[in-house]
Amino acid sequence: MRTFSHLDIEEQTTGTLSYDRDNGWSKPFPSLDSENTLVVVFAAHEYCDAPEPLLEICNYFPESKIIGCSSPVVICDGLLLEGAIAVGIIRFENTQIRLFSASVNAFEESHAAGQQLGEQLTNPDLKGVLMFADGVTTEATELVRGLQERLPPDVTIAGGLASGHTLDDTWMLCDGELKRFHACAVGFIGNRVELTRATGGGWRLIGTECQATRTAGRTLFELDGEPAHDVYQRQVGREMGFGLHESSTRYPLTLRLPNLEMQIVRDVNTVDEVSGAIELAGDIPEGVTVQVMTTTADEILDGVDEAIERMRSKTILPQNNALAICVSCAGRRTVLLDKTREEAALAYDGLGHGIHQIGMYAFGEISTTSSGPPQVHNETLTMGLIREY
Template identity: 80%
Template structure:
């Protein structure tokens, strides 16, 4: 295919492309390859076995920074698409990019991986970091804490965890190369770049607030001295209109961390009927206050408006030449079902159709909070908006 000339698109700095097996690439690749061009890729799992389109992308952008990961479905400019590759490209003129990646073979090595990323990205003029990691082998809280230890406290961090059905269909793109059990990140350096992030939920609290009196990592053993399962089932059972047979994605926990105004959501992965322990999708420190939440399809969609409103409170939304990275929790799909396509469309409408948008469904969302350091969230939609002044 013939590349588009720079003269044809002199003022344009962002672009989105799609690939599917039936029609190939949606448009020619822009002739934007440079050290300061970022290419973000979200792809359906099967493209690890169909390397041709990813090879073509890498060949078209040999100098650019290419990062991304697998996901069950992708988002592109308001559309939700299965079996597809979604690509967002942003070309910078006055911003330097630095790419880093590190292996994350297990939960126990996540903090070291984060520290390795931070060491590679650290710079006096670093303004923001976009990060993705394997959602199966990564303990995301440890990864993010390790990353932040190496960086100034005012650096904005956003990203998410690749989702998949198993180790075999979860993978990363690190500098354009397909890798498993890795984390990858790109740093934005200079005074002309902005990385703005915002999150939205759409959940309501039910039941009484309890104290997590015994925990270990992701496992919640006791609430207020009782078996966690007993308290959890008792509170869920009080929610009129839902039964215990409903998916646990309807009933995540909110965790109030000390010193943070914002509460962090944790999905319930499993409940051990024998021990009474609850396994969560992220860490839960001992001693924090916990409360059960629930939602409806419409409330989840209201969470998109919440994220857009928060974005507007942080920046004046540009009309064009910005790239939005939308990372939504895989658990939200379990609630929305056939309405999942409405979430991507609402985000695109709220940001404005002049802003290019790509996205994925993740095993966890990473975002700097309004009142503290970056956190790993579940059951939210997180939007990162990247642009150059």
């Protein structure tokens, strides 16, 4: 006599699969296509020029909303995959999903693009927004700020910026169409849907606190009235035999924003010794408190536990029928090196193997709500857990 498990009784509404050129698809496509199915795709940049697998996804899910972007390294159920595609699917029974895109051809267009997306998505029953944008032309903080201005209060916003091996090979997948220089967002509308977000770092503070006394956009000109380069050089020094330029990739800055307990991390992209300015990977408001950070590979992995604990503090983790979107910073890979695959595995283990997981390494991570300052991160692991209850 056959016995029925819990999974036999409760129909599965989520799934994951992956693709690589040597082995093809890891499993058959699940029969989850519907007008309220979300398909999230992360793929290596070369599939923009050889899109046959992406077309297979679009053909198999003609009714679904398809969103995604490029990333040289993707994650699928705890496995780190290079040159591959990771696909996550979730079908909703009592939730509407809406998907829109907006062009972002330059940093200056980011705020207006966010407002446009917010106007299209706004709804009294909107519970969450999953958003991806081109990592080359988008100023993520302004994009999120524009979105926040048009949304109801306390809507969760999660996502990240498309990445590539270089700045020339990023792209977006917006409703199944390949695009560059766009932002794409999907909204979850209903009373039984949940998008829960959490972040983890793994960085420790060094040096002394300073005030950003002159900034413009992503450029930090002065700390405590001195050229930013001079202050940064004193605090970082030439540890472990590295020069200042090489050290900058291992010594990001943390920004302490007013009325926000969480610290925002900013990568140091370039240091101009002539002008004394530091170019960051995201915006830096004038007047914020700044401090240098550093880390090790093991400390970065501790950041995964931090994110899991924060997720557990916000929701009871489901046993199945949930989709986790993990967006980690591309810069974390430069610290983790051979241990990068451990980050994906730890996140999968921590959330529980009943929760399907896909992820990517991004040029910036988004984890915030429509209330309060827009939280756009670098060097951070962010998680967005989507489920219907």
